[in-house]
Amino acid sequence: MPGADKEADLTERIEAFLADLKRGGCGTGPIRGSGETARETTALLRKVTAQARWSSAGDLMEIIRKEGRRMTAAQPSETTVGNMVLRVLKIIREEYARSRGSSEETDQQESLHKLLTSGGLSEENFRQHFVHLKANVIEAINELLTELDGTTDNIAMQALEHIHSNEVIMTVGRSRTVEAFLKDAARKRKFHVIVAECAPFCQGHEMATNLSKASIETTVIADAAIFAVMSRVNKVIIGTQTVLANGGLRAVNGTHTVALAARHHSTPLIVCAPMFKLSPQFPNEEDTFHKFVSPHEVLPFTEGEILSKVNVHCPVFDYVPPELITLFISNIGGNAPSYIYRLMSELYHPEDHDL
Amino acid sequence: NEGKELSKEEKQRLRKQKKQQKKQKERKNEKSETEKEKTPVSLLPPPRPVATQKAPSALPAPASAPIPVPASAPFHSSPAPSPADKPAKSKAELKAERRARQETDRAAKQPGSSSSGIKTKVPLSELNPVVKRLPEHVQVDDPAVVKRLAKKLERQQIPLRSDYGYKVSLFSHLHQYSRKAPLTQQLSIPSTVIHPSIVRLGLQYSQGIVAGSNARSVALLHAFKQVIRDYTTPPNEELSRDLVNKLKPYISFLNQCRPLSASMGNAIKYIKKEISNIPSQCKEEEAKTKLLTCIDRYIEEKIVLAAKAISKYAIEKISDGDVILVYGCSSLVNNILCEAFEKSRKFRVIVVDSRPRLEGREALRRLVQRGISCTYVLISALSYILPEVSKVFLGAHALLANGYVMSRVGTSQIALVARTFNVPVLVCCETYKFCEKVQTDSFVSNELDDPDDLMVTRKGKTQLENWQDVSSLGLLNLVYDVTPPDFVDLVITDLGMIPCTSVPVVLRVKNLDQ
Numbered sequence: 001m002p003g004a005d006k007e008a009d010l011t012e013r014i015e016a017f018l019a020d021l022k023r024g025g026c027g028t029g030p031i032r033g034s035g036e037t038a039r040e041t042t043a044l045l046r047k048v049t050a051q052a053r054w055s056s057a058g059d060l061m062e063i064i065r066k067e068g069r070r071m072t073a074a075q076p077s078e079t080t081v082g083n084m085v086l087r088v089l090k091i092i093r094e095e096y097a098r099s100r101g102s103s104e105e106t107d108q109q110e111s112l113h114k115l116l117t118s119g120g121l122s123e124e125n126f127r128q129h130f131v132h133l134k135a136n137v138i139e140a141i142n143e144l145l146t147e148l149d150g151t152t153d154n155i156a157m158q159a160l161e162h163i164h165s166n167e168v169i170m171t172v173g174r175s176r177t178v179e180a181f182l183k184d185a186a187r188k189r190k191f192h193v194i195v196a197e198c199a200p201f202c203q204g205h206e207m208a209t210n211l212s213k214a215s216i217e218t219t220v221i222a223d224a225a226i227f228a229v230m231s232r233v234n235k236v237i238i239g240t241q242t243v244l245a246n247g248g249l250r251a252v253n254g255t256h257t258v259a260l261a262a263r264h265h266s267t268p269l270i271v272c273a274p275m276f277k278l279s280p281q282f283p284n285e286e287d288t289f290h291k292f293v294s295p296h297e298v299l300p301f302t303e304g305e306i307l308s309k310v311n312v313h314c315p316v317f318d319y320v321p322p323e324l325i326t327l328f329i330s331n332i333g334g335n336a337p338s339y340i341y342r343l344m345s346e347l348y349h350p351e352d353h354d355l
Numbered sequence: 356n357e358g359k360e361l362s363k364e365e366k367q368r369l370r371k372q373k374k375q376q377k378k379q380k381e382r383k384n385e386k387s388e389t390e391k392e393k394t395p396v397s398l399l400p401p402p403r404p405v406a407t408q409k410a411p412s413a414l415p416a417p418a419s420a421p422i423p424v425p426a427s428a429p430f431h432s433s434p435a436p437s438p439a440d441k442p443a444k445s446k447a448e449l450k451a452e453r454r455a456r457q458e459t460d461r462a463a464k465q466p467g468s469s470s471s472g473i474k475t476k477v478p479l480s481e482l483n484p485v486v487k488r489l490p491e492h493v494q495v496d497d498p499a500v501v502k503r504l505a506k507k508l509e510r511q512q513i514p515l516r517s518d519y520g521y522k523v524s525l526f527s528h529l530h531q532y533s534r535k536a537p538l539t540q541q542l543s544i545p546s547t548v549i550h551p552s553i554v555r556l557g558l559q560y561s562q563g564i565v566a567g568s569n570a571r572s573v574a575l576l577h578a579f580k581q582v583i584r585d586y587t588t589p590p591n592e593e594l595s596r597d598l599v600n601k602l603k604p605y606i607s608f609l610n611q612c613r614p615l616s617a618s619m620g621n622a623i624k625y626i627k628k629e630i631s632n633i634p635s636q637c638k639e640e641e642a643k644t645k646l647l648t649c650i651d652r653y654i655e656e657k658i659v660l661a662a663k664a665i666s667k668y669a670i671e672k673i674s675d676g677d678v679i680l681v682y683g684c685s686s687l688v689n690n691i692l693c694e695a696f697e698k699s700r701k702f703r704v705i706v707v708d709s710r711p712r713l714e715g716r717e718a719l720r721r722l723v724q725r726g727i728s729c730t731y732v733l734i735s736a737l738s739y740i741l742p743e744v745s746k747v748f749l750g751a752h753a754l755l756a757n758g759y760v761m762s763r764v765g766t767s768q769i770a771l772v773a774r775t776f777n778v779p780v781l782v783c784c785e786t787y788k789f790c791e792k793v794q795t796d797s798f799v800s801n802e803l804d805d806p807d808d809l810m811v812t813r814k815g816k817t818q819l820e821n822w823q824d825v826s827s828l829g830l831l832n833l834v835y836d837v838t839p840p841d842f843v844d845l846v847i848t849d850l851g852m853i854p855c856t857s858v859p860v861v862l863r864v865k866n867l868d869q
Binding site: 197198199200201202205206208209212213215216217218219220221222223224225226227228229231232253254256257260261264290298299303306309310311312313314315318319 | 523525709710711716719720723728729730731732733734735736737738739740763764765767768771772775796797798809810811813818819822825827828829830831832833836837
């Protein structure tokens with residue numbers, strides 16, 4: 001039966017995706033960048049919407065939530081997956097509300113007035129069946145996909161507003177967004193870039209080779225020299241893995257040092273992060289926030305006898321508090337860290353925050 | 356002793372006078388007399404009988420008048436010019452000279468030290484331009500300085516080491532050498548100019564086999580002891596002067612191999628002083644044994660005993676249950692931790708390390724051998740590990756006169772992040788590493804290590820393999836950085852526990868002692 005084939009195909013794709021996510025837990029980072037992960041997740045969710053059997057919006061949301069939980073459990077640190085699931089859920093709610101005819105705004109905002117007049121929790125149970133809901137949802141997801149495709153270009157287009165000639169810019173590790181940002185500015189302006197190599201995986205080296213191929217004057221420094229050279233740096237532009245709900249960052253390790261050094265020299269810290277990296281999570285306690293990888297990158301097995309007597313840590317992420325950040329540049333423009341909570345309420349519905 | 360010092364000062368002064376008089380002669384031919392009158396005022400020499408005898412003979416003008424102030428001689432010898440105010444000026448000049456002479460006499464009568472007696476006779480206008488000449492190794496971008504150095508090395512028959520690789524523009528004033536091209540490859544075997552133990556030492560420095568401030572100083576002093584043992588005074592020469600001249604090419608050679616550290620500089624100053632203080636009637640064997648005991652005493656006092664004193668103070672600061680963070684491999688800090696462990700303090704250590712030197716592994720080995728429980732992280736994981744830490748102990752390469760701490764690159768970062776987490780930072784440093792330099796950033800005076808060290812091969816691929824071919828790519832491997840004094844809470848020295856800003860006080864006390 002063609003239906004069964006399609007279903008098998010779908011489950012196969014989901015399994016392959018989950019396996020990729022699980023394997024991406026090693027230190028060098030996920031196998032694909034966050035943008036690709038986001039696109040892959042959204043495409044899978046679109047397929048699920050198209051092929052799964054559901055009659056009302058509530059059923060669809062249940063199915064998506066189930067798949068979403070499986071995907072986030074495969075790699076909890078990869079927050080883009082969870083973010084995309086939440087976006088799709090929000091899309092479903094919006095389309096349902098539009099089909100029902102009620103305006104979207106009143107449903108979203110929880111005001112005291114609403115609580116008092118409606119007399120308790122909202123009665124939405126998403127049980128009504130609408131014929132065109134499926135088509136509308138799929139169309140909206142396609143729009144989301146096009147938005148995802150253009151995020152890097154949207155951010156890169158803003159580069160000339162922020163970089164002037166003869167600047168010295170510092171960056172840490174490797175971020176595809178920042179690379180595109182700098183390459184776009186380099187078409188018209190001449191500036192220097194200092195890349196901190198970000199041990200132990202030294203992804204800064206790859207970033208430096210890519211930038212120098214675009215004829216940007218690049219210098220690679222060791223992590224230990226970040227504070228030493230910061231006095232000559234005009235701007236710090238970094239990428240991040242996740243933007244947390246309070247405006248803080250979960251970024252590659254070493255970023256907190258860069259942020260502190262920038263604050264000491266009053267250098268602006270600019271974070272280039274597309275909107276799909278914005279997560280409704282707040283920074284957790286230490287044991288759930290951090291992710292560790294094999295310490296043999298830090299102290300290799302060749303060190304021999306002392307290995308058994310020593311504790312070695314290799315954390316992957318750093319928390320950067322929002323006070324150290326000057327500006328977020330995303331595909332919808334520039335924002336201060338204090339505005340992030342507003343953006344979140346536009347992207348995700350508060351009831352979906354815990355999958 | 357005094358006579359010799361006098362003659363050196365005299366010679367310097369005479370040289371200056373000769374130069375000035377040459378200038379005066381030129382001006383005399385071109386310009387009016389008024390300018391010449393002005394210059395003698397600045398030329399007031401001390402009223403020493405020796406000077407007055409020698410100086411007039413150096414004068415071009417036929418000054419025969421036995422005037423105690425020879426500088427006024429050219430004035431007197433010049434043909435009587437017409438301006439009417441000239442006699443008035445001469446009177447004013449003579450008055451000024453008399454006044455200056457009185458001042459210097461008064462100063463001489465004061466109970467100052469014998470050496471300062473000479474200094475106080477130097478006229479005030481000459482006191483100001485005591486600008487130390489900039490060392491060559493921070494002026495690489497000035498071709499005149501580089502040429503001068505090359506000539507000096509040629510005279511001393513030492514090969515010149517060439518720079519390697521593309522230098523980042525911010526550091527174009529510093530040398531950047533490659534470890535694969537040691538200086539000794541350009542030396543002939545056997546080298547007649549440089550003592551073999553110095554050659555070996557230079558090679559150990561440039562390859563990084565002997566590293567660390569204390570280790571380098573001790574190795575240097577031992578090499579000098581060997582040099583002194585093998586030294587014989589040539590005929591018609593004095594040991595005190597000739598030995599110092601013999602040491603100069605060695606020091607240039609070592610400088611070429613790896614720029615001298617502040618501690619080595621202080622040690623060399625001490626040795627030179629000791630050598631020149633040897634009385635001329637001292638027999639050679641006696642002089643040599645005296646020098647050897649001096650060097651041994653220096654090592655014993657300034658390094659070994661100082662380490663014991665610092666450990667004693669530092670152990671007071673370590674309490675049970677402490678989690679201590681150390682960075683890199685400082686022999687002094689390792690010593691402190693081992694001693695504290697012997698005294699049965701219960702603590703654990705976190706060793707922070709950084710690429711490309713990875714010196715922390717050596718410290719880790721030493722501490723683990725003693726049985727101290729250790730944790731090991733890289734410097735990028737600092738923000739993760741700092742909430743567990745109760746104290747930070749750092750070593751120093753040198754302490755600068757404005758309170759900044761010069762140490763291995765990365766130290767300032769650790770101090771910065773520790774301050775953010777409110778963890779106390781203690782710097783341990785012996786007093787012989789204090790130096791008169793002042794510095795506010797890590798650029799003007801630093802050392803650039805081999806840039807190829809930054810390359811790393813992971814999974815068989817070296818990202819930066821052909822960095823030399825890419826014109827816009829540069830690698831920067833800094834060795835030192837400076838930490839501002841507001842990040843440091845306490846400095847533990849052999850004189851006690853002082854704040855960072857008291858370094859110039861200690862320097863002044865040391866200078867008065869000497």
